[in-house]
Amino acid sequence: MTVLARAVAALLLAAATLAPAARAEPVSTEIKGWQVQCDAPICRASLASASGEQALLLGRFEIGDAVAIGLSTPGAVADRDRPMTLRIDGRQIGDIEPKSGYRPYERVETFWITEAKLAEAIVAARSSAKTLRIEYIDVIGAPHDADFDLSALAEVVAWTADRLGRAADKAVGGVPRGLLAAPEVSRAELVARLGIPPRLAKKHMTVSECEAPNSPLLRSFKPVIGVLSSTATLYGIPCTASAGNVSFRLWVLENGEIGGLTPLYFATFDPGLGWKGTDLLHNIAYDEKTQRLTSTFKAGGGCGARGVWRWKKWTFEMLETRVASSCVEGKDAADWPLVWQTSQP
Numbered sequence: 001m002t003v004l005a006r007a008v009a010a011l012l013l014a015a016a017t018l019a020p021a022a023r024a025e026p027v028s029t030e031i032k033g034w035q036v037q038c039d040a041p042i043c044r045a046s047l048a049s050a051s052g053e054q055a056l057l058l059g060r061f062e063i064g065d066a067v068a069i070g071l072s073t074p075g076a077v078a079d080r081d082r083p084m085t086l087r088i089d090g091r092q093i094g095d096i097e098p099k100s101g102y103r104p105y106e107r108v109e110t111f112w113i114t115e116a117k118l119a120e121a122i123v124a125a126r127s128s129a130k131t132l133r134i135e136y137i138d139v140i141g142a143p144h145d146a147d148f149d150l151s152a153l154a155e156v157v158a159w160t161a162d163r164l165g166r167a168a169d170k171a172v173g174g175v176p177r178g179l180l181a182a183p184e185v186s187r188a189e190l191v192a193r194l195g196i197p198p199r200l201a202k203k204h205m206t207v208s209e210c211e212a213p214n215s216p217l218l219r220s221f222k223p224v225i226g227v228l229s230s231t232a233t234l235y236g237i238p239c240t241a242s243a244g245n246v247s248f249r250l251w252v253l254e255n256g257e258i259g260g261l262t263p264l265y266f267a268t269f270d271p272g273l274g275w276k277g278t279d280l281l282h283n284i285a286y287d288e289k290t291q292r293l294t295s296t297f298k299a300g301g302g303c304g305a306r307g308v309w310r311w312k313k314w315t316f317e318m319l320e321t322r323v324a325s326s327c328v329e330g331k332d333a334a335d336w337p338l339v340w341q342t343s344q345p
Contacts, residue, residue: 027163032152034058036159043160046072047148054146056132057112058153059176060160065167066174067157069119070105070112071146076138077109077190084111085135086118088150093121104182108190112176120173126153139190140197141231141255188288191233192225200235200251203261208249208279210239221246226286228311231255234293236284245297247280266295267318268307269339271325281307292319301327306336318342 026039036045045058057070071078078084083095084102094115096102101115113119122132134146158168196204196213204210211218217240224236232255236248250264265279281295291311298304305323309316322336 031155034156038163045156050147056148062177065170065172067123067171068176069122072110074109076144078136079139082137087133088129094118105179108182108185114175116175123173140233188227204237224284226288245282247282248284269321296333302331303327306333
């Protein structure tokens with residue numbers, strides 16, 4: 001079952017938690033791609049987008065004629081702090097602003113329109129509209145056009161009206177009622193939940209000699225994912241593991257004006273060879289508040305190397321490098337001999 005299919009199934013199942021003890025069994029049907037379920041006095045319906053990454057939601061949550069409209073984005077979670085744009089048959093009908101125009105309910109990836117006039121614009125066009133497009137930016141800064149076929153919307157509204165004993169022609173767009181607010185989750189947490197984007201995972205394995213992240217050797221080590229800016233995300237993917245050290249290959253995914261996948265390279269110091277470049281760092285950690293990246297390689301017995309970098313607009317700036325070639329048991333890596341330090345740490 002796909003991510004979208006699981007999300008849709010969960011949304012339909014959630015209707016039962018909102019309804020009082022039912023006097024009749026819930027009824028469900030499929031109408032030209034729409035999955036519809038009614039458990040009076042509540043009905044829910046969902047329709048997959050053309051890309052399969054989103055689902056259009058329809059809900060009737062109260063006694064009356066109101067029909068609420070929502071969007072589920074399990075495959076490309078919408079950034080809840082950015083506006084969305086609505087278009088019917090290519091014509092823009094409005095922008096919906098965070099909090100005032102739409103809100104996340106029940107799940108962090110599920111949003112419902114809370115501006116009644118825009119919900120009404122969609123419901124009122126049910127007999128004539130062919131397509132609905134919802135344009136939004138996801139949590140890693142990528143734009144999405146969620147396209148939906150509205151040719152069966154009138155049938156879905158009529159079917160739910162019939163099951164609830166209401167007149168189909170009286171249906172109007174409204175706001176959702178009785179839904180629980182989604183949990184408050186930071187953008188960084190949402191980005192981390194999405195994991196490694198498929199296109200990055202493919203490129204990582206194509207251009208590197210790393211072990212597969214799901215191999216028996218690496219599957220117990222999680223990637224390091226961090227937000228660098230509104231459009232840039234850091235991904236550290238495990239590459240090798242040996243003697244208690246895990247190496248990571250680091251990438252920046254940029255979805256801004258100049259987008260793309262960029263592998264990162266770093267300067268490290270070897271006491272026997274001097275400065276050299278590498279595309280692998282060991283045992284990394286990223287602090288989003290300070291935007292500092294730390295790498296610590298421990299050779300055992302208090303020997304090793306430690307580097308600290310800070311994100312600076314488009315790349316990482318080295319703050320310090322420490323190397324302990326003479327082993328001192330119990331000495332903290334942050335106190336190893338300093339090889340280089342920026343003038344402004």
